[in-house]
Amino acid sequence: MSQQHTGGGRMPLLMLNMFIAMLGIGLIIPVLPEYLREFGAGGSTAGYLIAAFGITQFLCSPIFGEMSDKYGRKWMIVTGLALFTISNLIFATADHIAMLYVSRFVGGVGAAAMIPSMLAYVADITTEENRGKGLGRIGAAMSFGFVIGPGAGGFLAELGLRAPFYVSASVGVFAVLCTMFFVPESLPMESRLAARASTVKRDFIWVQIAKSFKAQYFILLVLVFTLNFGLLNFEAIFPMFVDEKYSYTVREISLIITIGAGAGTLIQLFYMGKLIDRFGEQLLIKATLLLSAVTLVLMLLSGNFYYVLLLTTFFLTLTSIMRPAINTLLSKSAGNEQGFVAGMNNAYMSLGNIFGPAAAGTLYNLHLNGPYLLGAVVLLFSLFLAMSRAGRGSQTTNVKLGG
Template sequence: MPSKSAFPFLLIYMFLAMLGIGLVIPILPDLLKEFGADGKAAGYLVSAFGLTQFLFSPIAGDYSDKYGRKPMIVVGLCLFAISNLVAATAGHFSLLVVARLIGGMGSAALVPSIMAYIVDITTEQQRARAMSFLGASMSSGFIIGPGLGGLLAEFGTRAPFFVSASIGLLAVICCILLLPESQSVEVRLMRLKSKPKRENIFRQLVQSVRSRYFILLLMIFALTFGLTHFEAISPLFVTQSYGFTTREISIMFMVCSLIGTFNQLMLTNRLTQRFGEKPIVSSMLLLSAVSLVFLLFSGNFFYVIIVTMLFFTFNNILRPTINTLLSKEAGDEQGFVAGLNNAYMSLGQIFGPVLAGLLFDIDINLPYLFGAFVLLVSTFVAVKWLRSKNVEINQENKVLNVSK
């Protein structure tokens, strides 16, 4: 068992993976203009990342169980750096899409391996807090990406990619030299010999529908769908509706990310200890839906910042809470379930931006309204699931009391 001093490195690596997703968002208008692409291309470019992440996540999660967490983390960081180098030197729009596809593969290798690594080095009592910090790293990278991309774009539209690639290469070196493997050789050999070959991703998704953790995976999809739905279209929306500049968009994302992450770190553990994970999930889904609708009510810069900050806060609290519940349900299949987690997150990253772009062409308010609708439906599903879980627990308690 490695020292928990590895934990800060895991947070940094997760931050980098999520950073690459949103980095391109604020510079999309400039990139589209540079390559002569239309508005729908923006949604496809953002979604490309999620496509390969979706296809490779369960495979990578299974491999991390068999061959170790560290090798998959190194592979993920290498692909992350390569994707940014390709984007930085792209001379055609199709190469930007290729870069995003490579980045999705890197995230597929990185994210489930980091989640499984944390499960390896924490007890069940420590896991909620550890997942909270991991969720903060994930959400802040996911949200800071657009803000950082906008600020670096002051030095040119390719500057964000060059900086991100440099940081990625440094992270690879640090990972190779400093990160220990969380699983012993004996455990890896045992799993390599005993674990059956997994079904392909599509069969896994079908099988996951009948699993005990399907509703949690569905919530991961809804959460990511709502966030990417918002992020993909937000720069275009506030520019056309309220006249925001690129600098104002960058400031908005940076400020809201920092405050949202701070709120998550301060509130998540306290809320879950007081109310439990399950009630927090349904309430945060509902509040996220409401905040999306409220973004349509005013173009005042400070109003938009406050409502966006609340939206990010609700999302930041929700993600680690769901991850904690998933880790409890996963048993000895932590890497595999983490891979499915990433696959459902990838589906949200695929469909969220694409639908947002299509709806934006119809009416600029539709993306926010539809995103809120998806989150609202998920709230009702979560409430129903909570009730069924409570009934199961009560029945089990009655059986135990009778047996005593």
């Protein structure tokens, strides 16, 4: 198969970029409780600070998705990586809590520029038949960075609370340079010129969200939201939860999340294509929704280290399978507007990134178990939606979420 159909040597660099982006999101989680104590802030602030990232990500995702159709994927990816680097530098040098919010807002803009462009890039360089494998690899890098960030942050924090952010910024500079010099543009010039010449004006984000309610792939966008709601709901309070309820140390927390991340990544790298071929995206999505909800409830029953390690690994593996399965169906439904649909994908993802940690921080102050119970309810409701749509007609049977 040709390099254009498989992604060739470009895929490892894309995976590195996605890993770095998601690493920056999760890096702050294990050090956040102690870091916030320097600013006199508490648990609810932790949730809101993580949610701040999703606000600008949500507002800017459709804008950058459209820009990637007009001006190419490469420079949107470079822009996103550069903003991630700036975000981490601001966080590392902050001397007031307002600077922490500024850092997360800047990071959200970076995610909006990079993530939809990255997903569209994969669609550009793969065939529809091979797209699931390509998105599975990108999803592996995304999930690995998303959940190994807390582990890496915990270990680096032993060098100092601000060390994780300086390291992340340094790696970000490296990724920017690699992308500039070694990643070619994937979108042909004629496609970019046609997008620029188009007189069709896209609506504001709220109008687009409203219109997406009637789209044939709307249920998939809901699942993007619930996946990120559940994952960020879990991650935002995990260190504080196991610290207060089970007296875990930072090293134990880092070890749990790192092992869970590794397991999920291995599944995505080596078995995602086989799982899709064997079971199909629809069955995988439904099964992972159910099992993820059950796992969140089981997390409340015991503080035994190995019990929590097993359940955390299982939960992170399930979400690692769910993400590329959803992204594959969305990409198949996008047609010639990969950038735009990827932008909507990122918008719904950022909504989950907003409401998941915000709800977790608020409920955590009311009851320790509240965030995980809410996460389980949200995932079960998503399963109900998926099952209720089973058998209904769709313009494209390949993207219908049902039997």
